[in-house]
Amino acid sequence: MAKIVxxxxxxxxxxxxxxxxxxxxxxxxxxWHFALVAAASLLVWFGLKKLCPDKVLNLPDPESQPEPEPQPEPARQAPEDPIAAERARALSELRRLDDNIEDEKISAQIVHMEEVTGKIFDIVAGQPAKLPQIRRFLNYYLPTTLKLLNAYDRMGSAGVEGANIDGTMGRIDAMMDKVVQAFDKQLDALFADEALDISTDITVLEQMLAREGLGGMQMGQS
Structure with a gap:
């Protein structure tokens, strides 16, 4: 212990x-006046010294203090995959809209779009090089579709009829067939390269079989 007075x-x-x-x-x-005042001041100093003694503070020795234990570094979280996050958000929103909207036709269309959207995201997640092919789908078609369906949901929940509500809901209803077709075409477009490769393989295979005289053989013939 270190002592401080x-x-x-x-x-x-x-x-x-x-x-x-x-x-x-x-x-x-x-x-002699100075001698007297000096003696008096000494007496006062000694008297107050006894009445107000010095204080001794005991402080811990810094060298004897245990070193703090190193704290473990917080676990670093892996950066969130934006494609996976957008997939989860979009599918969750489509499910919510399906639950809220009572119209059977639109509800069935939402279920179909949810399935197609999940497949589109899955393909891009497995083949990131295809991401540029769905930029317009991600930046416009999908968010605009969700915006229209949310408007349909809000107007349908208003519980009143009117020219604005009925007219807007009717236009959205009529538009949904085209929207579903657009989603299907987007999914189909992701298979364009694969379809071309397979078509090329089939053509080459047919030519090779023809050269070998096997083009007309049926399965099971020797």
Missing amino acids: KKSPIPLYGAAAVWLLWAVFLPMYAL
């Missing part, structure tokens, strides 16, 4: 006060 300033102030008071009220022009 904290001296009280009161005895010093008391001795100084004796000199000040003597100078104000008593003569100080002879040598």
Whole structure:
């Protein structure tokens, strides 16, 4: 333990006060006057020293303190995959709209779009090079479709009829067939490269079989 002595300033102030008071009220022009005031100030200093002793503070030795244990670094979270996040958000919103909208036709269309949307995201997740092919789908077709369906849901929940509500809901209803077709075409377009490769393989295979004289053979013939 480290000891620190904290001296009280009161005895010093008391001795100084004796000199000040003597100078104000008593003569100080002879040598013995100074001797008397010096003796009086010493007596006051010793008296106050006993009344106000110095304080001894015991402080812990810094070297004896245990070193703090190193804290483990917080686990770093893997960056969120934006495609996976958008997939989850879109499918969750489509399910909610399906639950809210009572119209059977639109509800069935929403279920179909949910299935197609999930397949589109799954293909891009497995083949990131196809992401540019669905940029317009991600940035316009999907969010705009969700916006229209949300408007249909809100207007249908209003519980009133009117030219604005009925007209807007009717236009959205009529538009949904084209929207479903657009979703289907987007999914189909992702298979364009694969379809071309397969078509090329089939053509080459047919030519090779024809050259070998096997083009007209039926399964099971020798």
